[in-house]
Amino acid sequence: xxxxxxxxxxxxxxxxxxxxxxxxxxxxxxxxxxxxxxxxxxxxxxxxxxxxxxxxxxxxxxxxxxxxxxxxxxxxxxxxxxxxxxxxxxxxxxxxxxxxxxxxxxxxxxxxxxxxxxxxxxxxxxxxxxxxxxxxxxxxxxxxxxxxxxxxxxxxxxxxxxxxxxxxxxxxxxxxxxxxxxxxxxxxxxxxxxxxxxxxxxxxxxxxxxxxxxxxxxxxxxxxxxxxxxxxxxxxxxxxxxxxxxxxxxxxxxxxxxxxxxxxxxxxxxxxxxxxxxxxxxxxxxxxxxxxxxxxxxxxxxxxxxxxxxxxxxxxxxxxxxxxxxxxxxxxxxxxxxx
Amino acid sequence: xxxxxxxxxxxxxxxxxxxxxxxxxxxxxxxxxxxxxxxxxxxxxxxxxxxxxxxxxxxxxxxxxxxxxxxxxxxxxxxxxxxxxxxxxxxxxxxxxxxxxxxxxxxxxxxxxxxxxxxxxxxxxxxxxxxxxxxxxxxxxxxxxxxxxxxxxxxxxxxxxxxxxxxxxxxxxxxxxxxxxxxxxxxxxxxxxxxxxxxxxxxxxxxxxxxxxxxxxxxxxxxxxxxxxxxxxxxxxxxxxxxxxxxxxxxxxxxxxxxxxxxxxxxxxxxxxxxxxxxxxxxxxxxxxxxx
Numbered sequence: 001x002x003x004x005x006x007x008x009x010x011x012x013x014x015x016x017x018x019x020x021x022x023x024x025x026x027x028x029x030x031x032x033x034x035x036x037x038x039x040x041x042x043x044x045x046x047x048x049x050x051x052x053x054x055x056x057x058x059x060x061x062x063x064x065x066x067x068x069x070x071x072x073x074x075x076x077x078x079x080x081x082x083x084x085x086x087x088x089x090x091x092x093x094x095x096x097x098x099x100x101x102x103x104x105x106x107x108x109x110x111x112x113x114x115x116x117x118x119x120x121x122x123x124x125x126x127x128x129x130x131x132x133x134x135x136x137x138x139x140x141x142x143x144x145x146x147x148x149x150x151x152x153x154x155x156x157x158x159x160x161x162x163x164x165x166x167x168x169x170x171x172x173x174x175x176x177x178x179x180x181x182x183x184x185x186x187x188x189x190x191x192x193x194x195x196x197x198x199x200x201x202x203x204x205x206x207x208x209x210x211x212x213x214x215x216x217x218x219x220x221x222x223x224x225x226x227x228x229x230x231x232x233x234x235x236x237x238x239x240x241x242x243x244x245x246x247x248x249x250x251x252x253x254x255x256x257x258x259x260x261x262x263x264x265x266x267x268x269x270x271x272x273x274x275x276x277x278x279x280x281x282x283x284x285x286x287x288x289x290x291x292x293x294x295x296x297x298x299x300x301x302x303x304x305x306x307x308x309x310x311x312x313x314x315x316x317x318x319x320x321x322x323x324x325x326x327x328x329x330x331x332x333x334x335x336x337x338x339x
Numbered sequence: 340x341x342x343x344x345x346x347x348x349x350x351x352x353x354x355x356x357x358x359x360x361x362x363x364x365x366x367x368x369x370x371x372x373x374x375x376x377x378x379x380x381x382x383x384x385x386x387x388x389x390x391x392x393x394x395x396x397x398x399x400x401x402x403x404x405x406x407x408x409x410x411x412x413x414x415x416x417x418x419x420x421x422x423x424x425x426x427x428x429x430x431x432x433x434x435x436x437x438x439x440x441x442x443x444x445x446x447x448x449x450x451x452x453x454x455x456x457x458x459x460x461x462x463x464x465x466x467x468x469x470x471x472x473x474x475x476x477x478x479x480x481x482x483x484x485x486x487x488x489x490x491x492x493x494x495x496x497x498x499x500x501x502x503x504x505x506x507x508x509x510x511x512x513x514x515x516x517x518x519x520x521x522x523x524x525x526x527x528x529x530x531x532x533x534x535x536x537x538x539x540x541x542x543x544x545x546x547x548x549x550x551x552x553x554x555x556x557x558x559x560x561x562x563x564x565x566x567x568x569x570x571x572x573x574x575x576x577x578x579x580x581x582x583x584x585x586x587x588x589x590x591x592x593x594x595x596x597x598x599x600x601x602x603x604x605x606x607x608x609x610x611x612x613x614x615x616x617x618x619x620x621x622x623x624x625x626x627x628x629x630x631x
Contacts, residue, residue, distance in 0.1 A: 069431070125616050129374055133567045134612045140560070141605030264438060271435040304446025311439035312421065319428035 025279045033279075037185055046177045050249065051289065053181045056188045057246045058285035062269040063195060063278060064238035070276025071199055072231035073211030075128065078119075078135030079266045081142040082236040084258035086112050086243025088146065091161045091253040092154050101166050101248050105187065108244045109237045116236020120229035139263045143255040160254025163247050184245050191238055195278055198234065207231055272314055274323025283322040287314070346589045352478040354585020356547060358485050359540035360555075360562025361569065361577035366492065366536050368571050370509055370529020373433055374563065377440035378537055379555030381417075384444050385410040385538030386545050386554075387452050390459060399462050403542060407535050414534025418527045426523075448552040459545035481543045488536065489578050496574075505529055560604065561588075568611045570624020580622065584611070 025033070041049045065079050089108035093099040099107075119138065126134050146155050155161065168179035198204050206227045209217035218224045247253045265288045273284025295306035318324040363382065367375045375381075389406035393399065421440065425433050463480030496502040507515040508525035515522050540562075541555070548554050565584045569576025584607055591606040615621065 075431075122612070122616050125619050126612075127619075129571060130567060130615055130619060130621075132374075133563065133608075134615070136560075137605065137608030137612055140608065144602055144605055267431075268435055268438060271431050275429065275431055301450045302446050304442040304449075306446075308439040308441070308443035308446070311435060311442070315428065315432050315435055315439070316424060319425065319432045321432075 030279075034189065041178055041181050046175055049175075049177045049181050053177070053184050053249050054246070055282065055285050055289055056181075056184045057242050057249060058266070058269065058289060059282035060188055060191060060242035060245070061239050061266050062273060062281035062284045062288075063192070064235045064242065065266050065270050066273070066276065066278060066281050067195055067199070067207075067238070068231050068235035069270060070278075071204065071211065072207040072228060073214075074123075074228060074231060075132050076135040076232075076235070077132050077260065077263045077267065078138035079235075079239050080258045080260060080263035081135075081138045082112050082116055082239035083243035083246065083262060083266075084142050084146065084253075084255075085115055085236075086240030087247035087253045087258065088155060088161075088243075089240065090244035091163050091247045094163055094248075095161055096154065102183070105241055105244050108240045112240025112243070113233045113237035115240075117229050117233030119236070120232030123232065124225055124228055136260065136263075139260045143259055146255040146258075155255075158255065160252060160257075163251045163253065165248065165251050180249055184249070187241065187245065191241065192278070195238070199278070203227065203230065268311065270321075272311075272321050274321030274326075277321065277323035277326070280322040280326075342593065343590075346593050347586055348474055350586030350589035351482070351582055352474050352585070353589065354565075354582035355478055355482045355485055356540075356544050356558060356581075357561040357565045357584050358578040358581025359481065359488075359543055360537075360558050361565035361581045362485065362488060362492070362574055363533055363537040363540050364562050364566040365569075365571060365574050365577040367529060367533035368566070369496075369574075370505060370533060371526050372509055373430065373437070374571075375533070376434065376437040376559075377444060378533070379559030379562070380441050380444040380448075381410070381414070381534050382537035382541035382544075383552060383555045384448055385413075385534070386459070386541035386550060387448055387552075389538075389542055390457065390545075390550055391452075393460065399460060403462075406538050406542065410538035411531040411535040414531040415527045417534075418530035422530075423523070423527075426526075445552055452552070454552055457550040459542075459550045461546040465546070477546055484539065484543060485578060485581075488539065489574055492536075492574050501528075557604075561585075561607070564608060564611050568614060568621055570621025572625050573621070573623040576621055576623030587611075 037052075041052065044052075061079060061083055064082075065076060068074050068076055086108040089111050090101065090104040093104040093107060094101055123131055123134055145151075147158055151157075165176045165180065166183075167176055168174040172179065174182075199207070206217070206222045209220065209222050210224055210227055214224055243258075250257075269281065269284030269288045271284070272287040273280030273282070291310055292303070292307055295310060296303040298306050360379070360382070363378060364374065367373075367378060385406050388409055389402045392402035392405055397405070417440070422433070422436060425436055461477040461480070463475075463477045465475045465477050467475060496506060504515070504520045505525045505528060507518075508520050508522040509529070512522045515525075544558060545554065548558065561584055562581070565580035566577045567580070568583060569578070569580025571577075587610050588603050588607045591610070592603050595606065
């Protein structure tokens with residue numbers, strides 16, 4: 001075919017450029033959200049606290065994908081595999097080695113970081129659709145690998161493992177759910193601050209340079225291979241932490257909880273939240289937790305269709321996700337202030 | 340040796356299914372530059388339409404033609420109504436749209452025709468082909484149709500004005516518009532053709548995997564894998580990729596110990612990825628040269 005076809009014109013990037021200042025919330029808004037997250041659990045039922053915990057956990061997982069895709073421009077459908085590794089690391093350590101749940105979290109972060117970094121090595125040669133397929137393969141292989149016979153002693157095979165829910169320490173007068181919520185909140189805030197600073201750092205600028213133009217970035221001295229694998233490692237590490245927290249919150253790990261469906265949900269969460277906008281990760285997480293339930297309550301038989309229609313509505317109204325809604329809101333507020 | 344030949348033959352037979360699907364995948368990739376995750380579901384829905392027509396007493400070939408026409412129109416309609424408004428949206432938003440479409444079609448088909456498995460007729464019969472127990476006449480027919488489709492597409496894209504216009508619109512839309520090609524309609528046409536090819540794939544696959552709303556799940560994954568292996572820019576590569584994946588999968592299941600049905604897919608995918616690491620644009624795909 002013609003030579004013109006073989007040249008991809010400039011500006012034809014898979015992930016649009018988001019300036020780094022637009023990737024976070026202002027300090028005031030952040031504190032306001034944090035205050036709300038601190039106070040609300042005191043007034044609601046345990047089940048809602050549990051759902052808020054799951055919201056933070058999925059938010060972390062979406063955030064991790066956001067760093068990888070929105071930050072470094074690499075696409076992954078394999079997040080469910082990293083999530084599974086994190087969940088199993090915690091579960092196995094807690095149930096077989098009797099290690100305290102809080103200590104398993106840094107361990108699974110380290111394990112998943114290493115796993116993601118190593119996976120990123122061969123994936124370096126691939127990009128776009130090809131990378132999507134490779135990560136997809138990882139996601140489909142993971143549940144099968146966890147079921148393997150010789151791992152069964154540790155992983156419990158198809159049955160999975162039951163995880164004990166921790167009690168609140170120091171005799172704090174809290175339910176298990178509430179304690180776990182505050183524990184998750186602390187971890188989430190720490191990781192969020194880490195991520196924001198990461199993207200503002202030299203490494204973050206390198207990620208974005210690679211996302212916007214790999215060739216230009218490498219000619220400016222950015223070590224493309226290093227930063228691309230690093231992005232995979234960091235993303236996998238954070239997803240692993242989310243997986244650990246998820247295992248503790250749900251009190252159960254089984255291979256079939258971590259299928260490709262989870263990876264697709266996380267991807268949808270990222271799109272709905274706005275690719276490259278970190279606070280949006282939590283908006284996206286809310287979407288993937290609550291909208292399927294909502295669809296189910298509207299129509300049982302057609303819940304999939306209702307979910308699809310709702311998803312279409314969202315992407316029609318705000319194709320750039322919650323980030324776009326936030327920008328619109330800001331402009332509106334600015335106009336009102338002027339009047 | 341006998342076992343090996345048999346497994347290769349069986350692989351080619353399943354490969355024909357993947358090749359069919361991969362062809363539809365590449366077709367739409369050429370036209371719209373995205374992978375359509377809902378493609379399998381669209382094919383499944385078309386197949387259900389043809390099944391319904393046959394239930395109402397329409398003959399196989401009449402149902403086939405009506406379904407083809409319906410799919411073509413439906414593909415265009417989906418593009419015009421659902422995806423044209425998203426033309427300016429980011430790529431990942433479009434992918435989310437495909438996932439939404441997947442959910443809508445799957446769920447609606449489940450509601451209309453429920454989830455029980457249905458028999459689907461074949462026009463080629465299911466006797467052993469040329470005395471071989473491993474390939475039935477249906478599978479041979481399927482391979483024949485796939486090859487015919489491939490030839491037809493090749494001539495369409497290489498030697499017709501509209502085929503050329505479609506290729507131009509997909510690869511360099513700005514320049515294509517400058518020379519007077521209606522790129523927006525070329526994309527719609529691509530959707531129509533891809534949906535029609537998908538429906539052919541669906542109708543050929545249904546006698547083998549049986550008809551039900553989730554019938555395409557596995558097939559589509561292999562179809563994608565085959566398309567990527569062959570190179571997304573090459574319909575010929577997609578068909579070769581389809582057969583290779585089928586053979587890969589069967590041989591891995593037979594010769595690697597401890598690989599049950601469960602591990603077939605991961606192993607096939609791992610092999611494909613190893614190939615991609617060596618040849619990142621697929622076996623027959625062209626390398627994309629990037630301008631800085």
